[in-house]
Amino acid sequence: MNKKIIENAKKTLIRNRRSKYTLPTNTKLYPAQWNWDSAFIALGYSNFNLNYSFKEIETLLSGQWRDGMVPHILFHKKDINYTPNYKAWNCGKKVSSSGITQPPILASILRLIIERKKFSKKKVITYTSIILKIKKYLEWFIRNRDPKQTGLISILHPWESGYDNSPLWDKPMNNIKIENNLKYKRKDNKIVKSDQRPLKIDYDRYVTIKNDLKKMNYNPKKLYYNSQFNVVDVGFNSLFLKACKDLIFLLGLINKKSPLLKKYININEKNLIRLFNPKKRTFKNKDLKNQTITEIPSITNFFMLFADLDNDKINAELIKSLKRYCKKEKYLFPSINSDHKSFEEKRYWRGPVWVNCNWIVYQGLKNKDKKFAEIIRKKTINLIEKKKFREYYSSKTGLGMGAKNFSWSAALYLDFKLNRS
Numbered sequence: 001m002n003k004k005i006i007e008n009a010k011k012t013l014i015r016n017r018r019s020k021y022t023l024p025t026n027t028k029l030y031p032a033q034w035n036w037d038s039a040f041i042a043l044g045y046s047n048f049n050l051n052y053s054f055k056e057i058e059t060l061l062s063g064q065w066r067d068g069m070v071p072h073i074l075f076h077k078k079d080i081n082y083t084p085n086y087k088a089w090n091c092g093k094k095v096s097s098s099g100i101t102q103p104p105i106l107a108s109i110l111r112l113i114i115e116r117k118k119f120s121k122k123k124v125i126t127y128t129s130i131i132l133k134i135k136k137y138l139e140w141f142i143r144n145r146d147p148k149q150t151g152l153i154s155i156l157h158p159w160e161s162g163y164d165n166s167p168l169w170d171k172p173m174n175n176i177k178i179e180n181n182l183k184y185k186r187k188d189n190k191i192v193k194s195d196q197r198p199l200k201i202d203y204d205r206y207v208t209i210k211n212d213l214k215k216m217n218y219n220p221k222k223l224y225y226n227s228q229f230n231v232v233d234v235g236f237n238s239l240f241l242k243a244c245k246d247l248i249f250l251l252g253l254i255n256k257k258s259p260l261l262k263k264y265i266n267i268n269e270k271n272l273i274r275l276f277n278p279k280k281r282t283f284k285n286k287d288l289k290n291q292t293i294t295e296i297p298s299i300t301n302f303f304m305l306f307a308d309l310d311n312d313k314i315n316a317e318l319i320k321s322l323k324r325y326c327k328k329e330k331y332l333f334p335s336i337n338s339d340h341k342s343f344e345e346k347r348y349w350r351g352p353v354w355v356n357c358n359w360i361v362y363q364g365l366k367n368k369d370k371k372f373a374e375i376i377r378k379k380t381i382n383l384i385e386k387k388k389f390r391e392y393y394s395s396k397t398g399l400g401m402g403a404k405n406f407s408w409s410a411a412l413y414l415d416f417k418l419n420r421s
Helices: 003-015 035-045 050-061 106-116 120-125 128-144 167-174 199-216 220-226 234-253 259-275 300-307 313-323 353-363 368-389 407-418
Strands: 073-075 285-287 292-294
Touching: 003 035, 003 407, 035 050, 035 106, 035 353, 050 106, 050 128, 106 128, 106 234, 120 128, 120 234, 128 220, 128 234, 128 259, 167 285, 167 292, 220 285, 234 259, 234 300, 300 313, 300 353, 313 353, 313 368, 353 368, 353 407, 368 407
Parallel strands: none
Antiparallel strands: 285 292
């Protein structure tokens, strides 16, 4: 066990930590608290400081909106270095925030921590308020992101997926009518090489969608029907489905129930299975705004393994497909299959390897194909130990790109290194 790298991972998290939360990196690139970053970071802390772990979670949930939404960014400090900053969003009551959300992986992370640490029922009850806030959050999705009760959750901005400029969004984004006289200043492509960041056209569209949502005062009853972007993404729905299953388990520990979530799990799973293409052994996304289907070979399609579908046949087909997906690459997993025309080795979510994706896929595989799961674990550890805690990496050379000292890479390195459960 490489003790020096383990200590460096812990130090990276602590250096990025502010009084009650942790930045994604210690550079000027992301000067706030991000939703799913904090969930992964909390898991990392749980390996050496449980107090920091729960403080991270509590601080994230302190920004929960009254209706239940947990924003994708919380601006605890009035920093204007990020685009769009707190002024551009102009929302959040207790804490300035963005007006959109991110994958609700927190429920699954919390369950993992509680089970690994073998919390007694008495101890779990002390975290009742956290569990109930997550319940309110997941129920918010059902009410506001599936108001037609289709059994599928929508995202209304590419940023909500967490994989911002993925080729998954190329078709729906091509239909965005960019706002006239759009004004904003980017700094990300000055801090990081521009060939590793989203294009200007991407940002024009991101800001246009954001401005539209702002004009509607982020009213969830209006957004679903009026956003220029409305997509059912398989990766996001996989994380949501797993979150619901894990929350039902946590609610049982505190003698609470959610008939809404329990019912929705069955509907969501049933409808996601319908999106499976058996010939291609993959899933397809639905662009509800433009009534089209997209099939892009993204690693996020394999998040369905994490969702633990009650369907052995589909799980087996997905594993076969995943083994083919990564065959050519030295480093696992490219965010987009390198055989696809949209693959770009260095550009953010259009090809590079992301540690959180590897972790999600590993968690989904560990009880279905232990041998392959162990290969993923070892290869991810090896990549990080060679190239340090970078934001993302080349699948061909292992080149570390984006931010340095990246929190979730350090956190999930600790998790891969110190746990096999």
